[in-house]
Amino acid sequence: MIRVALLSKWHVHAVDYEKEAKENPFIEIHSVWDEDAERGQKWAEELEVPFEPDYERLLSNPDIDGVIVSTPTDLHTELILAAARNGKHVFTEKVLAFTVEECEEILEAVRQNGVEFMISLPRLTKNYYVYAQQVLDEKLLGTLTMFRCRVAHNGSVPTKENPEGWLPERFYNREQAGGGALIDLGAHPIYLANRLVGEPTAVTARLESMRNLGVDDHAAVLLEYDSGALAMLETSFLSYGSPFQLELYGTEGTLMIEGDSVRLKSSHLDQDGWVTPSELPDDLPMPMEQWAESILNGAATSISHKDAKLLTLVNQAAAVSHKEEQRVQVKDIKS
Numbered sequence: 036m037i038r039v040a041l042l043s044k045w046h047v048h049a050v051d052y053e054k055e056a057k058e059n060p061f062i063e064i065h066s067v068w069d070e071d072a073e074r075g076q077k078w079a080e081e082l083e084v085p086f087e088p089d090y091e092r093l094l095s096n097p098d099i100d101g102v103i104v105s106t107p108t109d110l111h112t113e114l115i116l117a118a119a120r121n122g123k124h125v126f127t128e129k130v131l132a133f134t135v136e137e138c139e140e141i142l143e144a145v146r147q148n149g150v151e152f153m154i155s156l157p158r159l160t161k162n163y164y165v166y167a168q169q170v171l172d173e174k175l176l177g178t179l180t181m182f183r184c185r186v187a188h189n190g191s192v193p194t195k196e197n198p199e200g201w202l203p204e205r206f207y208n209r210e211q212a213g214g215g216a217l218i219d220l221g222a223h224p225i226y227l228a229n230r231l232v233g234e235p236t237a238v239t240a241r242l243e244s245m246r247n248l249g250v251d252d253h254a255a256v257l258l259e260y261d262s263g264a265l266a267m268l269e270t271s272f273l274s275y276g277s278p279f280q281l282e283l284y285g286t287e288g289t290l291m292i293e294g295d296s297v298r299l300k301s302s303h304l305d306q307d308g309w310v311t312p313s314e315l316p317d318d319l320p321m322p323m324e325q326w327a328e329s330i331l332n333g334a335a336t337s338i339s340h341k342d343a344k345l346l347t348l349v350n351q352a353a354a355v356s357h358k359e360e361q362r363v364q365v366k367d368i369k370s
Contacts, residue, residue, distance in 0.1 A: 038065040039101045044078050046128050049105035055323045094121040107211035112137045119144040124151045126326050129222045131343045133213045138344045153326035154343040156226045160319040163292050175301040177287025182232050182266040184224035185280040191252045191272035207248040215250030221270035228266040229345040239362045240353035
């Protein structure tokens with residue numbers, strides 16, 4: 036049994052991770068810590084587990100095997116480093132950190148202390164991603180020339196029920212969150228592009244704030260690759276009814292994914308026109324399931340340290356690009 040401490044209910048996904056941990060037969064929620072003691076105490080009471088206000092004391096507890104991190108992003112580096120150095124396995128919300136330098140420090144601590152690390156990048160486990168990867172591996176698109184992905188919702192749109200939108204106000208705290216739509220929701224297009232297209236060489240980004248919330252509420256990013264392929268990434272907190280869209284264009288085919296609809300057109304197929312696959316591959320295990328398997332059985336995970344680092348790299352480069360109003364070469368961020 037893996038006994039875990041939940042670290043903070045700051046992120047909106049904290050309750051999702053609580054649910055996943057409860058439903059996993061190999062994970063037991065041992066205790067709660069929160070930078071907001073009142074919130075943490077209430078959460079612990081709901082879960083009927085102890086609240087531990089002292090993080091150092093929590094990490095020194097030999098009954099705790101790992102931590103699930105849903106804290107403000109600005110606390111990730113400090114808390115995850117301490118957890119790893121105390122031999123605790125780490126599951127964390129994205130992004131890992133604000134800079135590549137911090138990511139490298141965290142990942143090195145994970146390696147040196149032999150703990151299992153997982154970052155929650157759930158769309159890398161979905162059947163449409165697995166199918167897209169298969170299509171690329173089978174060269175059904177020929178040479179990939181363009182990638183486009185859009186993930187958006189209406190979390191910042193005022194309504195009668197939610198005059199400020201349904202996202203919590205703390206999501207607009209730049210110091211804690213590091214940004215807005217791109218660093219949070221835009222993470223999904225970023226890590227999908229990184230996996231399906233490769234490592235980007237240059238980034239051009241616009242992070243706009245129509246509602247003047249203190250962070251970007253919608254954004255667009257153009258990524259360039261050594262191969263000449265381009266990736267266009269879009270995200271927004273201001274879009275009602277916007278479907279998930281993932282599009283791959285190549286010299287010999289096109290893959291279109293919108294919501295639950297998947298269509299493929301390829302010169303390598305026997306029939307002309309669009310083809311809808313009769314069935315998609317199975318989903319891979321969710322990140323928390325993979326994390327538990329890696330701890331208990333040493334199983335390899337499909338989400339890697341590289342995925343975590345590249346996600347931060349693109350976010351960091353995008354922030355610089357927007358601030359300086361220019362194209363940014365990735366090698367300058369790496370250095």
